[in-house]
Amino acid sequence: MRERDGVTGRERAPRTSGATVIELDVRDDGVGVLTLNGPPLNLITREATRQLLEATARVAEDPRVRVLVITGAGDRAFCAGADVTEFADVRAEVVERKLRRENEAMTAIEGLPIPTIAAIGGVCLGGGAELALACDLRVADAGAVIGFPEVGLGVFPGSGGVFRLPRVVGLGRALDLLYSGRRISADEALRIGLVTEVTAPGAALQRALERGAALASGPALALRLIKSGARDSLTQTTAQAVDASLADSARVFTGPDIEEGLAAFAQKRPPRFTAPREIEARPAKEEGLS
Known part of the structure; x- marks a missing residue:
C-alpha cells in the first residue's frame, strides 16, 4: 500500500x-x-x-x-x-x-x-x-x-x-x-x-x-525518442542515425500526440498532451530485483 x-x-x-x-x-x-x-x-x-x-x-x-x-x-x-x-x-x-x-x-x-x-x-x-x-x-x-x-x-x-x-x-x-x-x-x-x-x-x-x-506536460513519446535518438547517435554512423530517425519519425507521425499538437497549432493555443507514457516489458535479466 x-x-x-x-x-x-x-x-x-x-x-x-x-x-x-x-x-x-x-x-x-x-x-x-x-x-x-x-x-x-x-x-x-x-x-x-x-x-x-x-x-x-x-x-x-x-x-x-x-x-x-x-x-x-x-x-x-x-x-x-x-x-x-x-x-x-x-x-x-x-x-x-x-x-x-x-x-x-x-x-x-x-x-x-x-x-x-x-x-x-x-x-x-x-x-x-x-x-x-x-x-x-x-x-x-x-x-x-x-x-x-x-x-x-x-x-x-x-x-x-x-x-x-x-x-x-x-x-x-x-x-x-x-x-x-x-x-x-x-x-x-x-x-x-x-x-x-x-x-x-x-x-x-x-x-x-x-x-x-x-x-x-510534454508529449511522452516524442521526448522518449528525442532522448534515445540523441544518446544512440553517439555510437552510430550517420547512415545508422538517419535510419533510426526515420523510423522514429514514422512512430510520432502515427502516434498519440500529433492530433493534439496540430489542433493546438491551428487554434493558436498551448498543446495539452495527455497520452500516457508507454511501458515496455521488463527485460528478463532484471527479474528478481526486489
Missing part, C-alpha cells in the same frame, strides 16, 4: 526493509523525485546502490512518472561520492562486490525512457558526479562544487566517469578534470557544459522541479 507524505500530499513509494537511504516520491504533476537520503554527505554505499537499482526499476515500471528529478537530502551535498570506509572490505573483489552494481545503477538511470534531471546542491564528487552524469540535464545552485577526486586515492572513476564525462564536456576538458582531481565551481561547470543551468544558492531543486513539471 502506498502512503501520502503528510506535508506535501505526494504519494510515496513503499519503503524497503532496513534503513531507507534512497527515497522515491511521485508527485501529482508526473515528476518523480528520487532523493539520496543519507545526510550530510549522501554517500554511495553498497546498500544505497541496491536501493538505487530498486527505485530505478520502480520508475521504469510506473507509467505515472514522466520525468525523474534526482537530488540529495540536506544542504551540504548532492552526493559526496563513495563511502571510502567500505574500500578495505571490497578491494580484493571490487568489481563484483561494488563497481558492477554501481555501473548497473548508473546505466539504468541513463536508460530510463523519460527525461532525467540532477538537482545539484553543495558538493557533488566522485560517484555523485558520476550519478549526475547519468542524468540528461544537470541543474546546479551557485554554491555547488563538482569534481572527480579519485586519482588522489590512486584509483579512477569506475562507475562511468571516464566515458560519460568526455561525452559531455569533450576529451580535453574531461582529462583535465580526471587527471587533476580538482574541484570546480558551478559557474565553471556551466562554462564547460558540465551543467546545463546555475541557479541562486539553494534553488537547484525548485528549478529542477519546475523544469520537470514542464517536461512532464
Whole structure:
C-alpha cells in the first residue's frame, strides 16, 4: 500500500526493509523525485546502490512518472561520492562486490525512457558526479562544487566517469578534470557544459522541479525518442542515425500526440498532451530485483 507524505500530499513509494537511504516520491504533476537520503554527505554505499537499482526499476515500471528529478537530502551535498570506509572490505573483489552494481545503477538511470534531471546542491564528487552524469540535464545552485577526486586515492572513476564525462564536456576538458582531481565551481561547470543551468544558492531543486513539471506536460513519446535518438547517435554512423530517425519519425507521425499538437497549432493555443507514457516489458535479466 502506498502512503501520502503528510506535508506535501505526494504519494510515496513503499519503503524497503532496513534503513531507507534512497527515497522515491511521485508527485501529482508526473515528476518523480528520487532523493539520496543519507545526510550530510549522501554517500554511495553498497546498500544505497541496491536501493538505487530498486527505485530505478520502480520508475521504469510506473507509467505515472514522466520525468525523474534526482537530488540529495540536506544542504551540504548532492552526493559526496563513495563511502571510502567500505574500500578495505571490497578491494580484493571490487568489481563484483561494488563497481558492477554501481555501473548497473548508473546505466539504468541513463536508460530510463523519460527525461532525467540532477538537482545539484553543495558538493557533488566522485560517484555523485558520476550519478549526475547519468542524468540528461544537470541543474546546479551557485554554491555547488563538482569534481572527480579519485586519482588522489590512486584509483579512477569506475562507475562511468571516464566515458560519460568526455561525452559531455569533450576529451580535453574531461582529462583535465580526471587527471587533476580538482574541484570546480558551478559557474565553471556551466562554462564547460558540465551543467546545463546555475541557479541562486539553494534553488537547484525548485528549478529542477519546475523544469520537470514542464517536461512532464510534454508529449511522452516524442521526448522518449528525442532522448534515445540523441544518446544512440553517439555510437552510430550517420547512415545508422538517419535510419533510426526515420523510423522514429514514422512512430510520432502515427502516434498519440500529433492530433493534439496540430489542433493546438491551428487554434493558436498551448498543446495539452495527455497520452500516457508507454511501458515496455521488463527485460528478463532484471527479474528478481526486489
